[in-house]
Amino acid sequence: MTVLLAGLSKKTEENVPGSLIREVIAGEAYYYKGYKDVIAGTIKAEEIMGSSALQSVLIMALGFFIKSKLDNARYWLATNEAGLHLGPQNNLSIDLGIFRKEEVSLNNQYFTAAPEVAIEVDVRIDTDHDLDYIFSKSSVLIDHGTDTVVWVMTKHKKVMVIRKNEDSVIFDWNRDVIVMQHAPEPIILNLQTLIEAERIEY
Numbered sequence: 001m002t003v004l005l006a007g008l009s010k011k012t013e014e015n016v017p018g019s020l021i022r023e024v025i026a027g028e029a030y031y032y033k034g035y036k037d038v039i040a041g042t043i044k045a046e047e048i049m050g051s052s053a054l055q056s057v058l059i060m061a062l063g064f065f066i067k068s069k070l071d072n073a074r075y076w077l078a079t080n081e082a083g084l085h086l087g088p089q090n091n092l093s094i095d096l097g098i099f100r101k102e103e104v105s106l107n108n109q110y111f112t113a114a115p116e117v118a119i120e121v122d123v124r125i126d127t128d129h130d131l132d133y134i135f136s137k138s139s140v141l142i143d144h145g146t147d148t149v150v151w152v153m154t155k156h157k158k159v160m161v162i163r164k165n166e167d168s169v170i171f172d173w174n175r176d177v178i179v180m181q182h183a184p185e186p187i188i189l190n191l192q193t194l195i196e197a198e199r200i201e202y
Helices: 035-040 053-067 129-144 191-196
Strands: 021-025 027-029 075-079 080-086 091-094 096-100 117-121 150-154 158-163 169-172 176-180 187-190
Touching: 035 150, 053 075, 053 096, 053 117, 053 187, 053 191, 091 117, 091 129, 117 176, 129 150, 129 158, 150 176, 158 176, 187 191
Parallel strands: 117 150
Antiparallel strands: 021 027, 021 091, 075 096, 080 091, 096 117, 150 158, 158 169, 176 187
């Protein structure tokens, strides 16, 4: 991951292995949640890098739902913490991304184009300021061409929608949320309905 560390701001901590950096946003490094325990030697790095069981199942359910609504001739749905390289200062990962096919080259590198829609399930970096991270990451995505960023918060059962040139809105899980304006018709998500249909309990 040393390539991703070029141009980092002074906020990058010294003596932290690059492998513990999950994302670089506007030149600032964001570390995996639990990285301090790895450095202390109480857990292994592999224990903090995967998704939880809840996150994995919810991302899967969201992916199947969105894929069923997409125009497959025009869009890719990328999952599995797809990597985005949006210049030397921005190396991000997203849980789900809807990409316009004409903007994407499929190879063994990160995506270099921002998705039209990005969906994130929970904050998985080490921070005491979740909203700072959410807004910083969303701003970078939108500045590089993303139309809509959707944040799913499992702890509070909320959905935050940050859309280009619109006010940000937080919805309860039982509300209908427009994830994408056209696909070929709007994708409307009701998270509570999806969770009940998938029998996701926690």
